[in-house]
Amino acid sequence: MKLNEKQIHILNVSEKLFAENGFDGTSVRTIAKEADVNVAMISYYFGSKEKLLETFLLYRIADFRNELLKVINQEKSYTERLDDLIKLIIHRTHDKRRMYKIIHFEFSNETRGFDFKAYTKEKLESFKTIKSFVEKGQDAGVFNKNVNIELLMPTVQGSYFNFYYNKRFYKTLIPLENDVAVDIYVHQTLTKHIQQTIKSLLTYEI
Amino acid sequence: MKLNEKQIHILNVSEKLFAENGFDGTSVRTIAKEADVNVAMISYYFGSKEKLLETFLLYRIADFRNELLKVINQEKSYTERLDDLIKLIIHRTHDKRRMYKIIHFEFSNETRGFDFKAYTKEKLESFKTIKSFVEKGQDAGVFNKNVNIELLMPTVQGSYFNFYYNKRFYKTLIPLENDVAVDIYVHQTLTKHIQQTIKSLLTYEI
DNA sequence: AGCAAAATTAAACAAACGTTTGATTTAAAC
DNA sequence: GTTTAAATCAAACGTTTGTTTAATTTTGCT
Numbered sequence A, B: 001m002k003l004n005e006k007q008i009h010i011l012n013v014s015e016k017l018f019a020e021n022g023f024d025g026t027s028v029r030t031i032a033k034e035a036d037v038n039v040a041m042i043s044y045y046f047g048s049k050e051k052l053l054e055t056f057l058l059y060r061i062a063d064f065r066n067e068l069l070k071v072i073n074q075e076k077s078y079t080e081r082l083d084d085l086i087k088l089i090i091h092r093t094h095d096k097r098r099m100y101k102i103i104h105f106e107f108s109n110e111t112r113g114f115d116f117k118a119y120t121k122e123k124l125e126s127f128k129t130i131k132s133f134v135e136k137g138q139d140a141g142v143f144n145k146n147v148n149i150e151l152l153m154p155t156v157q158g159s160y161f162n163f164y165y166n167k168r169f170y171k172t173l174i175p176l177e178n179d180v181a182v183d184i185y186v187h188q189t190l191t192k193h194i195q196q197t198i199k200s201l202l203t204y205e206i
Numbered sequence C: 001a002g003c004a005a006a007a008t009t010a011a012a013c014a015a016a017c018g019t020t021t022g023a024t025t026t027a028a029a030c
Numbered sequence D: 001g002t003t004t005a006a007a008t009c010a011a012a013c014g015t016t017t018g019t020t021t022a023a024t025t026t027t028g029c030t
Helices: A005-021 A028-035 A040-046 A049-060 A065-072 A078-095 A097-107 A117-139 A149-165 A167-173 A179-203 B005-021 B028-035 B040-046 B049-060 B065-072 B078-095 B097-107 B117-139 B149-165 B167-173 B179-203
Strands: none
Touching: A005 A028, A005 A040, A005 A049, A005 A097, A028 A040, A040 A049, A049 A097, A049 A117, A065 A078, A065 A117, A078 A097, A078 A117, A078 A149, A078 A179, A097 A149, A097 B097, A097 B149, A117 A149, A117 B167, A149 A167, A149 A179, A149 B097, A149 B149, A149 B179, A167 B117, A179 B149, A179 B179, B005 B028, B005 B040, B005 B049, B005 B097, B028 B040, B040 B049, B049 B097, B049 B117, B065 B078, B065 B117, B078 B097, B078 B117, B078 B149, B078 B179, B097 B149, B117 B149, B149 B167, B149 B179
């Protein structure tokens, strides 16, 4: 898949608009106008609106496993690496939140015909990597064995997204004045909360 | 707000279709056909498609606080009531997952003009109720004081939704053959996982 | 410079969209 | 039984939708 600058520009514009207004809520004319290209260019470059989304997913889902392995293979204690792991996941999730929003919405709909293989593959790989790390920690006697490893990621990523999807509510509750304040809150308070949560779960035997 | 049987029927059909295909992905003609009414009835009863959604939200957001209080005011230990609380939240969230999916998608988009006051109000009330319970537990020396109470709900509900939004992935990972198996998994394994997570966080001082 | 391929454009296409209209049927009230 | 309001309907409204067409411009190569 070779993408020229103009194509990448269209994909980035589409990401923003799809996340804001959804796939069906975004017209190719809006994309074209925002990207400052002719409407016909979208069919010309991507074939169709649907294929544009599939191209975007392939383009955007970068390899997560190497980032995870880099953190896991550090010479630190299990709990320190666990903290780093969660920090990485939250940062990455926050960075790619628009892509995830599109996927969450379209992927949970089983009647949609999109191709989500790239996403599923990446998800499976990162699960295996995390599973292997936790099991080593369990064998080393650091982590509690009585835990559902397949539900760790939902708790980590889900905590982030339930905050993000209710951002307008939490902005009044906390309060967070602007998007910069939200970023800081995510990278500090929210990250710390999830680190604390997962560490408790993995190290405290009930 | 008085709704007759036909109106409620249209709202229930709309809920299913909006959750499946989104607000913009669902046409009034599809709603009308699925609900077996004439297209014009939607404008006649609700005024417009947008007002139909707002009517739906008002109709669907039932009072959550009383359910919470019933659990909290039981004569049980703090940890037992915490377990019951989480069980209630997961059951209720699972029951209303379609409504939440619509809200998550539309609410996180700040440019949408929908009226979410009813949702925000309900969310604030349940937060206050949970906060009060946790603080009493802290004063009683049962719960750890070093915890972000405003992030408990994101972790509880978020764990559920990140599982739900990636259902197609987890169906192959776990594996869950059909939707009944998913229901059982949510009510048993997932609920237990979240209970365990929150109990660790609240009772284990790191 | 001259040619072929690629890129870009305005215009047109049929289909689908939310909504309104005006006529007709049903239901309720007296 | 007549009257009045509510409910229901098929049809039509003007827009907007994704995509295609055919003409034109730009680019890259020899």
